[in-house]
Amino acid sequence: MRDYIWPWQSNVMMKHPWALPILFLILAVILSFVTWFRSKHAPQGQGQEQQ
Amino acid sequence: MVQKIQLEHNYDYILSGNVTEDLNQFKTIFDNCIDIKFREFDIHGARKGALVFLSGMVNMQTIDFEIMKPLIESDERLFQESAAELNDSDIQNIIENRLLFSSQLSWFEDFPDIIEHVLSGNVAFLLDGLQQVLVINAKDWEKRTVEEPATEAVIRGPREGFQETISTNISLIRRRLKTPQLKMEDMKVGRLSNTQIVITYLEGIVDTKLVDEVKNRIGKIKIDAILESGYVEELIEDNSFSLFPQVLITERPDRVVGNLLEGKVGIIIDNTPFVIIVPGTFFQLLQSPEDYYQRYFVASAIRMLRFFAVLFSLLLPSLYIALTTYHQEMIPTMLLISIAASRETVPFPAFIEALVMEIAFESLREAGVRLPRPVGQAVSIVGGLVIGQAAVEAGIVSSPLVIVVSMTGIASFIFPSFQLGLAFRLLRFPMMIAAATFGLYGILMMLLLLLIHVLRLKSFGVPYLTPMAPLRISGLKDVIVRASWLKQSTHTGELKSQRHQNPFNRLRQRQNK
Amino acid sequence: MEIISRHQLLTISIIYQIGTTIIFGFASGAGRDSWLAVLISTCLGTAVVWIYTRITHFNPGLTYIECYPAQFGKLLGTPIAWLHPLLFLYISGRIVADIKNLVPTTILPGTPPWVILLFFMLVISYGLFAGIEVMGKLTEIILPIILLIYLIEVILIFSSGVVHFDNLSPLLDKGWGRIWEVVWPLGIIQSFGESLALALVWTLMNERKRVGRTMIISSLFAGLFIAFTDALAVAVYGEEIFKRATYPMYALIQAISVSDFITQLDATGVIYFCFMAFLKTYIYLFATIRSIQKLTYSNSSRVFIFPVVLIALFMGLTMAPNVVEHIAVVQKVIPYNPIYLSLMIVFPVLLFLVSWIRNKSGTAAS
Numbered sequence: 001m002r003d004y005i006w007p008w009q010s011n012v013m014m015k016h017p018w019a020l021p022i023l024f025l026i027l028a029v030i031l032s033f034v035t036w037f038r039s040k041h042a043p044q045g046q047g048q049e050q051q
Numbered sequence: 052m053v054q055k056i057q058l059e060h061n062y063d064y065i066l067s068g069n070v071t072e073d074l075n076q077f078k079t080i081f082d083n084c085i086d087i088k089f090r091e092f093d094i095h096g097a098r099k100g101a102l103v104f105l106s107g108m109v110n111m112q113t114i115d116f117e118i119m120k121p122l123i124e125s126d127e128r129l130f131q132e133s134a135a136e137l138n139d140s141d142i143q144n145i146i147e148n149r150l151l152f153s154s155q156l157s158w159f160e161d162f163p164d165i166i167e168h169v170l171s172g173n174v175a176f177l178l179d180g181l182q183q184v185l186v187i188n189a190k191d192w193e194k195r196t197v198e199e200p201a202t203e204a205v206i207r208g209p210r211e212g213f214q215e216t217i218s219t220n221i222s223l224i225r226r227r228l229k230t231p232q233l234k235m236e237d238m239k240v241g242r243l244s245n246t247q248i249v250i251t252y253l254e255g256i257v258d259t260k261l262v263d264e265v266k267n268r269i270g271k272i273k274i275d276a277i278l279e280s281g282y283v284e285e286l287i288e289d290n291s292f293s294l295f296p297q298v299l300i301t302e303r304p305d306r307v308v309g310n311l312l313e314g315k316v317g318i319i320i321d322n323t324p325f326v327i328i329v330p331g332t333f334f335q336l337l338q339s340p341e342d343y344y345q346r347y348f349v350a351s352a353i354r355m356l357r358f359f360a361v362l363f364s365l366l367l368p369s370l371y372i373a374l375t376t377y378h379q380e381m382i383p384t385m386l387l388i389s390i391a392a393s394r395e396t397v398p399f400p401a402f403i404e405a406l407v408m409e410i411a412f413e414s415l416r417e418a419g420v421r422l423p424r425p426v427g428q429a430v431s432i433v434g435g436l437v438i439g440q441a442a443v444e445a446g447i448v449s450s451p452l453v454i455v456v457s458m459t460g461i462a463s464f465i466f467p468s469f470q471l472g473l474a475f476r477l478l479r480f481p482m483m484i485a486a487a488t489f490g491l492y493g494i495l496m497m498l499l500l501l502l503i504h505v506l507r508l509k510s511f512g513v514p515y516l517t518p519m520a521p522l523r524i525s526g527l528k529d530v531i532v533r534a535s536w537l538k539q540s541t542h543t544g545e546l547k548s549q550r551h552q553n554p555f556n557r558l559r560q561r562q563n564k
Numbered sequence: 565m566e567i568i569s570r571h572q573l574l575t576i577s578i579i580y581q582i583g584t585t586i587i588f589g590f591a592s593g594a595g596r597d598s599w600l601a602v603l604i605s606t607c608l609g610t611a612v613v614w615i616y617t618r619i620t621h622f623n624p625g626l627t628y629i630e631c632y633p634a635q636f637g638k639l640l641g642t643p644i645a646w647l648h649p650l651l652f653l654y655i656s657g658r659i660v661a662d663i664k665n666l667v668p669t670t671i672l673p674g675t676p677p678w679v680i681l682l683f684f685m686l687v688i689s690y691g692l693f694a695g696i697e698v699m700g701k702l703t704e705i706i707l708p709i710i711l712l713i714y715l716i717e718v719i720l721i722f723s724s725g726v727v728h729f730d731n732l733s734p735l736l737d738k739g740w741g742r743i744w745e746v747v748w749p750l751g752i753i754q755s756f757g758e759s760l761a762l763a764l765v766w767t768l769m770n771e772r773k774r775v776g777r778t779m780i781i782s783s784l785f786a787g788l789f790i791a792f793t794d795a796l797a798v799a800v801y802g803e804e805i806f807k808r809a810t811y812p813m814y815a816l817i818q819a820i821s822v823s824d825f826i827t828q829l830d831a832t833g834v835i836y837f838c839f840m841a842f843l844k845t846y847i848y849l850f851a852t853i854r855s856i857q858k859l860t861y862s863n864s865s866r867v868f869i870f871p872v873v874l875i876a877l878f879m880g881l882t883m884a885p886n887v888v889e890h891i892a893v894v895q896k897v898i899p900y901n902p903i904y905l906s907l908m909i910v911f912p913v914l915l916f917l918v919s920w921i922r923n924k925s926g927t928a929a930s
Contacts, residue, residue: 008657010885028647034860035646038862
């Protein structure tokens, strides 16, 4: 069980290879909320970085 | 427009026209200054006048023969020409055109201006009844002769160096560029020193934004006194915290003129022979004007030698430490055996050994600077050899190390720019520490750190490592080798925008179209 | 806004794509046909990189990361976008672990690994702080030096008399099977899928139109470079040793022995590797920071430098206790890991198709 805390370690990657993808997915969803919260800070010129 | 002098107190005095009163004002201000002299006179009993001047800074002959003599020998009737009262401009006219012999005179009525001129070595001529004062140029003082610059000797090339008097320096530049495009603008900096600073550039070649930026930065300087160009350098540099100088300092007029032709700006400062040239980039600091006077093959070879010297002066001791401590297997076996044999008696690890020798060498070098010239050179060289030899025999250092340290020292003397040499001398030490702790890996990381730092530097907007990064192939012609004059880029005067792309295109060759 | 020039992008990409494969190689499974495997991977990989560049082309003004929410909608696109910085962070942790396993074992045996890595991360942080413009200039200066050193190495190898070209033949006697094993998915992912991180840099280039061309040139060059090195390694060592070597390219340098004078230059190989790793880690961390900055709509990226570097350092330190396990992960786990595959191949292809279709209908309508 403790392995799941360190899913990037090589031994964990060999034994439970799906641990890292699951961690990433969970983090991605959580961080998407951060994006949603911060979307008010989106500058008007968003996307006009390089023309 | 001449920048106003910044005086400590506000002299709000308005000239009254009464000589005695005005003179009293002068005397109060210059109280306890025994070098200010006052010469009161009257012209044929009709009018009173006075001269105010600094005795150490004026030419007495000028005062005696060009001012006092004509005054006293003047025609009695000069001021009695017409029955009506002569008005001020008439009197001024008479004095300028019929009385005095000087070639440079002007009238001032602003009291601080007059003080400034007196302090600069001019003579103030007061006349009763006039509310303006005539300032006559009579400057003359003891100065050094024009001689070869001490820090930048060349084998081939002119042997004139700048001096402490700014007018001489200006003329040294002017003689080499006889064109009205050569501009000289002046500014005054320093609350108490009121040092004159002249900004010089070639109109039409220089980027006017650069000139404005220079004037802007100098104008912002708030300091009591400017004693040397180093003060100005530190105050206008982009990043004075870095070890690397971002301006070029030189004592040679030909070097200044060469750089002016490339569109740079020169800053001449009174009382110091060291002229600042901006912007300064790394590769400019590695060039010597002699490169252009020698044959181009020779010059190119010497340039390449200089590059190796740069690397050596930085890396040689560190490589020695890294290889002997961590990577002995990389040294060829025979060499390894002899190094090991000579290091057998040494009680210290390579790092301490190298550190001790380097510090000793640096101390010798610093000491050599302070000793009188003939003695100094001998002491540095002999001291180095003798101490090195004695140290080897005492078993404190090993002989390969003495070789390493002396080669490093010699390499660091090859730098044409003293300041850059200093920077590399200092950088050697962190490099040695990195080598001692992490071996070759440490050297790599330290080099990367250094490179990142140098790449961040800009001098007045120009990246420090131009033309190598950002890469401009045309500029490289002049960096790695010195291409012959035939192959140097041509310059068409109107392409100022292009010049901003290639800031340092060699402009000296114009092909006749 | 920082701008890098086309030439700087080229040098960054070349060094990045040659990167760490120069030491590890991915094609050792293919034995003496490894160079062929590399060439095939190069062709396919270049196509993949081209797809990446087209995506940025179809979404003008947006960084690669922002294309996902833009094209797939915020609900689906944002989590997918967030997967990228996480992946990049993991990969940079891997490279840090590479160094941890290589440097102490080869050139600095007495030094504790965390100190070595700490120094490494310090220099990286300074570079991140300085910005990508500075890194572009750095690679501009260093690429010629790298190539020069490589050339000298090759000359020295030939002068050591250890090169036996007959090791390279017979060609393909074991069939195409093992070549395909290596090419898909490992070959494409290793050098070219990883160029995904470079996508965050593309929007900073001054001539946007030439990005595709620049990347193609750089990918082809890097591929040829690696293929040549692989072939050389086989020529020197023969197939069996090559397949078993932990660091095949590093072994090449160990082979240099010119008349007993210039021998044992292992350390140079390690230094070479350290620099490549430095740049790769830098780009990955830069991509991570930039992605996070874009996804959180922050104005400055500097605030993220410290935490990101710290996480990468921590991951690298704890990732693998020894090099064998570390490489085993690369060989066995990563090719089948859904994250790599999806982010580097599946999603980009989808994104490409969607952007292309939208772009077409957009221009048709307007």
